[in-house]
Amino acid sequence: MAGVGTVDSMRTAFGKTFDNDPGFLNTASIGVPPRDAVEELTAAVERWRTGAKIPDYGDHGDIAKQAWARIVGVPAETVALGGSVAQLVGLVASNLPDGARVLVVKQEFTSVAFPFAAQEHRGVKVSEVDGAALASTVDGHDLVAVSVVQSVDGTIADLDALRDAAKATGARVLLDVSQAAGWLPLDLSWADFVVGANYKWLMSPKGASWLAVAPGALDSVTPHNAGWWAGEDPWTSAYGLPLRLAGTARRLDVSPSWFAAVGSAATLPWIASLDMAEVREHCVGLADSVLAGLGLPPRGSAIISLDMPGGAERLTETGVTFSQRAGRIRLAFHLYNTAEDVALVLRALRSE
Incomplete structure (x- = not known):
């Protein structure tokens, strides 16, 4: 200590x-x-009061994204920026095929479980299991969605067992690091999807979340939220067709929440250095x-x-x-x- x-x-x-x-x-x-x-954020509010430049916020967003990638152990080019965990998990859920089978643990935080349950009209079936039985129940499911650390009681998932089970069965894995990133060492490049919020343990103002998509899974995710920020260079994709999205996970980006980006850029690089x-x-x-x-x-x-x-x-x-x-x-x-x-x-x- x-x-x-x-x-x-x-x-x-x-x-x-x-x-x-x-x-x-x-x-x-x-x-x-x-x-x-806090001083950085206060200065940003003052700049806003007197006339801020929007490009500044994009720079902050990129700095925070790169730092988050280091914290969770994934390549920066696989990371997309979103507004909340539920929004990003919903993007994954909406891209599941009809009839997909999803496995979650009992009492999972609903931002992880609800987006999949909301796909019931397409035949998507979500099953709950005790956390201790998660790895042994993976077979027969298309995707496993679980928090690395459970919000309700702090239980830490057995990631080694889950990784082995997923590899053996071909199931994809989505991990929520919102209660883990910032205090627990992480190396999650093996997972298909890694999602997490910027507040809580990352000590930033709420309003940003990130989703890492493994290269083999990116083509399976249609960018339903595509907007101007999803282009390779947002300033050349702000108007008109045709569709022209970034070739990396940036194609899933939404434009940054200004002050969440500033606060995250001030805090996450320091956390990543610890x-x-x-x-x-x-x-x-x-x-x-x-x-x-x-x-x-x-x-x-x-x-x-x-x-x-x-x-x-x-x-x-x-x-x-x-x-x-x-x-x-x-x-x-x-x-x-x-x-x-x-x-x-x-x-x-x-x-x-």
Whole structure:
């Protein structure tokens, strides 16, 4: 848990300064930005107030896209920019053949599951299975869609087993990294589709998501959202036919959300430069310290889920910021959290 210090309400972590209050353990819902990213965003708002240039936002979008590719371990040219995870997953779902069979885990985040379920009118069938049985159930399905880390409780998917099962059966795989990218080391170039949001663990203003499409899968995705930004050079594809799209995954791009692009470009390159094994050690060490303090076994995840009657009220009284999912307390530890946060949680949950 080295690399983090606390001075009054200001915290330094991995070379950046943060202003999160003690007890903020809700990164799984929304992350805290580094102070310099806030300064960049504030300056962008000021430029907007006095007359910004739209091309600037495109540069920011490309910088963020390239950094996200490094974070998840995929080639940058395979990555497309979108507005949300559900929109990008919907693009994959709408391109499935009629009657396709999709496998998801029970209690999967609905931005991953709903886009496929919405294709029922075309005969697309979505089956749910317990996470532990995912790899052994792949056979007979055309696509498996799963979060690398589950939003509801922090469970980490067995990616090695899933990769082997998909290779053996020919099933395609879609992975959502929204609860993993930013704290968990990732090397996902083997997956057919990788999708993730820019906020939460990536600590950027909501409004951008990315979809990596393996080269062998790109031809199977019709760019239903094609617009001017999907061209090789948007400034030469802004008017008139014929259709002229980029030859890479950029053909799936939508135009960037301005301030999401600025914030992402300020934060993601720094995250991409970190030793993610060190970040994981820090985050998981804090989460497992809470579990140990409560007499529970370690889980090896930055997200923990607790079933403790009355615990939510005690955490709130102690000043802990958290979320509740599926009737349980959800705590999420990121690089700006410290042992002080662990102590606050244990003070609340150990009280009689």
